[in-house]
Amino acid sequence: MHIQINTDKAIQGREDVARFVQDAVIARVGHFAARITRIEAHLGDENADKGGSKDKRCMLEARPEGLRPIAVTHHDATLKLAVSGAATKLRTALEREFGSLDARKP
Numbered sequence: 001m002h003i004q005i006n007t008d009k010a011i012q013g014r015e016d017v018a019r020f021v022q023d024a025v026i027a028r029v030g031h032f033a034a035r036i037t038r039i040e041a042h043l044g045d046e047n048a049d050k051g052g053s054k055d056k057r058c059m060l061e062a063r064p065e066g067l068r069p070i071a072v073t074h075h076d077a078t079l080k081l082a083v084s085g086a087a088t089k090l091r092t093a094l095e096r097e098f099g100s101l102d103a104r105k106p
Helices: 014-035 079-104
Strands: 002-007 036-045 056-064 070-076
Touching: 002 014, 014 036, 014 056, 014 079, 036 079, 056 079, 070 079
Parallel strands: 002 036
Antiparallel strands: 036 056, 056 070
């Protein structure tokens, strides 16, 4: 499972952010790694210099092998909270998708 991270120009500390995203994603959906080819993370600060609550955005898109992409988005006050929230949402979405597929198998 490859994790690709994209940030807008307002995101600082790209290496630390990348490490945190990888750790958060692997911790929550790593057990699905054999079934996922790639996960793309899109991180942004929607208000940039203006500030504001819940203006950090994390969109995660998983590419399950042989299935349509699954995308989730989470907004929060900090980038870490946005990433953690999105990773948790992605786990739930993948559990639902794979669970329904596995239930159909004879």
